[in-house]
Amino acid sequence: xxxxxxxxxxxxxxxxxxxxxxxxxxxxxxxxxxxxxxxxxxxxxxxxxxxxxxxxxxxxxxxxxxxxxxxxxxxxxxxxxxxxxxxxxxxxxxxxxxxxxxxxxxxxxxxxxxxxxxxxxxxxxxxxxxxxxxxxxxxxxxxxxxxxxxxxxxxxxxxxxxxxxxxxxxxxxxxxxxxxxxxxxxxxxxxxxxxxxxxxxxxxxxxxxxxxxxxxxxxxxxxxxxxxxxxxxxxxxxxxxxxxxxxxxxxxxxxxxxxxxxxxxxxxxxxxxxxxxxxxxxxxxxxxxxxxxxxxxxxxxxxxxxxxxxxxxxxxxxxxxxxxxxxxxxxxxxxxxxxxxxxxxxxxxxxxxxxxxxxxxxxxxxxxxxxxxxxxxxxxxxxxxxxxxxxxxxxxxxxxxxxxxxxxxxxxxxxxxxxxxxxxxxxxxxxxxxxxxxxxxxxxxxxxxxxxxxxxxxxx
Amino acid sequence: xxxxxxxxxxxxxxxxxxxxxxxxxxxxxxxxxxxxxxxxxxxxxxxxxxxxxxxxxxxxxxxxxxxxxxxxxxxxxxxxxxxxxxxxxxxxxxxxxxxxxxxxxxxxxxxxxxxxxxxxxxxxxxxxxxxxxxxxxxxxxxxxxxxxxxxxxxxxxxxxxxxxxxxxxxxxxxxxxx
Numbered sequence: 001x002x003x004x005x006x007x008x009x010x011x012x013x014x015x016x017x018x019x020x021x022x023x024x025x026x027x028x029x030x031x032x033x034x035x036x037x038x039x040x041x042x043x044x045x046x047x048x049x050x051x052x053x054x055x056x057x058x059x060x061x062x063x064x065x066x067x068x069x070x071x072x073x074x075x076x077x078x079x080x081x082x083x084x085x086x087x088x089x090x091x092x093x094x095x096x097x098x099x100x101x102x103x104x105x106x107x108x109x110x111x112x113x114x115x116x117x118x119x120x121x122x123x124x125x126x127x128x129x130x131x132x133x134x135x136x137x138x139x140x141x142x143x144x145x146x147x148x149x150x151x152x153x154x155x156x157x158x159x160x161x162x163x164x165x166x167x168x169x170x171x172x173x174x175x176x177x178x179x180x181x182x183x184x185x186x187x188x189x190x191x192x193x194x195x196x197x198x199x200x201x202x203x204x205x206x207x208x209x210x211x212x213x214x215x216x217x218x219x220x221x222x223x224x225x226x227x228x229x230x231x232x233x234x235x236x237x238x239x240x241x242x243x244x245x246x247x248x249x250x251x252x253x254x255x256x257x258x259x260x261x262x263x264x265x266x267x268x269x270x271x272x273x274x275x276x277x278x279x280x281x282x283x284x285x286x287x288x289x290x291x292x293x294x295x296x297x298x299x300x301x302x303x304x305x306x307x308x309x310x311x312x313x314x315x316x317x318x319x320x321x322x323x324x325x326x327x328x329x330x331x332x333x334x335x336x337x338x339x340x341x342x343x344x345x346x347x348x349x350x351x352x353x354x355x356x357x358x359x360x361x362x363x364x365x366x367x368x369x370x371x372x373x374x375x376x377x378x379x380x381x382x383x384x385x386x387x388x389x390x391x392x393x394x395x396x397x398x399x400x401x402x403x404x405x406x407x408x409x410x411x412x413x414x415x416x417x418x419x420x421x422x423x424x425x426x427x428x429x430x431x432x433x434x435x436x437x438x439x440x441x442x443x444x445x446x447x448x449x450x451x452x453x454x455x456x457x458x459x460x
Numbered sequence: 461x462x463x464x465x466x467x468x469x470x471x472x473x474x475x476x477x478x479x480x481x482x483x484x485x486x487x488x489x490x491x492x493x494x495x496x497x498x499x500x501x502x503x504x505x506x507x508x509x510x511x512x513x514x515x516x517x518x519x520x521x522x523x524x525x526x527x528x529x530x531x532x533x534x535x536x537x538x539x540x541x542x543x544x545x546x547x548x549x550x551x552x553x554x555x556x557x558x559x560x561x562x563x564x565x566x567x568x569x570x571x572x573x574x575x576x577x578x579x580x581x582x583x584x585x586x587x588x589x590x591x592x593x594x595x596x597x598x599x600x601x602x603x604x605x606x607x608x609x610x611x612x613x614x615x616x617x618x619x620x621x622x623x624x625x626x627x628x629x630x631x632x633x634x635x636x637x638x
Binding site: 017018019022143151152153154155156158160161164165167168171172175176179182183186187189190191202205206207208209210211212213214215216217218219220221224225228229231232235239242438439440442443446 | 473492493494495496497498499500502503506508510511513514517521531532535536539540542544549555558559561562564565566568569571572573575576579580582583584585586587588589590591592593596597598599600601
């Protein structure tokens, strides 16, 4: 029943019983929070609040406080939006695509990767909303019956497709995540001593009892949700790329965008997962569950998607010359030799060169190296979006319209603020929610736990 | 009618499965199994049928597809046809390509959420509901098999208890219902 090829590395190290799994995951929640948690939370909260302050200032004054001008009408706002959405993609890829492919190693990371997805998409959603300027009219993007001469939203517009894509993505990810959390909340409910926590977890667990039929439905719902979330992963970032690709701006008007954006999204998402996981496994003493093999698997994904992104960059460059369209080729010459060349070359170094180092087994199994590369990759992916967006539009067709984009303090404040808010949410999640799927981990314990595996081998 | 419920507790999923197989072959009807994680293969033994939620998800998806199609045809073709860039919205079919992204997203939206709602309702897991597992340890590392006397009236209470005791249980609890 519980067999797995002996050459596969165990996914859970050491000897763990079912009870140990429960204990290990629940301990950080039941213990007092370490001092470091409060320190990090305070820092994140201050940065987040500063960001909220900047957003409020912007809403009160108008989006003129951003560094946008007549030529560069989209810059940091959409860069940050695409960056955050991209980061979000890893969570759903891990929980949905890897579930369909029966990759058991996903169980060590799927819960927190999904949490990361949800928080990242929250942050992403802020930017288009702020960019509307008049946030209180945000409901105009929905096809609601109205008094404006029965005018409807334009379903031909990729910006509207984005509204549907992002809201579907966010809400479906949230439901997927929560359905997985319910049995684990039930575990916490039955364990915690503090009456207030008991009440809270009791409420959150929806009265889950673990009946055979409930588990039967649970497994099917997870599978079906994974099945429909999988095309969602690919569609969301494709649609985000349509925002650019369906326009006629040289540098944006390319058919390579959807696959290239999806690969880039997975690339940056996995990098963010690495950054968070490497800290979390240490802080919560979860080294037995998230170990070198998991890091290696993720690094391979980073390497493959990084290579896809690299090929896409070079293809784009080649096609701009091969097309013979002078505007198109100028857009790309300007990218690598114009005033924003430093951004282009940072992007190339971070995204094309650095993941290639993962071909070395020693490097991709090194935790410190992985941590550094994971941050480098996310810096590179931010530059990718900046390069695509700003360098394509800052030199308009008429040289008299040429312009530069310089971020203002509010641009920077809002971006940094979303990073702060993201960590506020993530730290709260890590403090009060089970960061590993307790129930699911127990199902692989006998097949992939180190001590069980070794016993099976000696029995043969 | 007075009834008696037996809760046989196991500490291993394989022992539970073997135990269930054994008592079922002796003619006992197992009412319920509570476990901390999905025990694969227990469902056919105790007679739990495969859920039909998958079929429902498909139907919900179809509903979404239909609503999106009807909605967009009405908004873009019937009620207020727009002419964007010299490409008027005269027929749905000619404009359908532009509507595919939203059609897809709305299909997924309906399938996922309506299935989730159905799942919560059918499972009776809703905010504010009380947990019904007989022992708090069943969400940690213990497995409980529930057998009811009223469903096994061909046996006496002692016979059932004796049969359960032979299946490698670690505890047997009984509850009287009036």
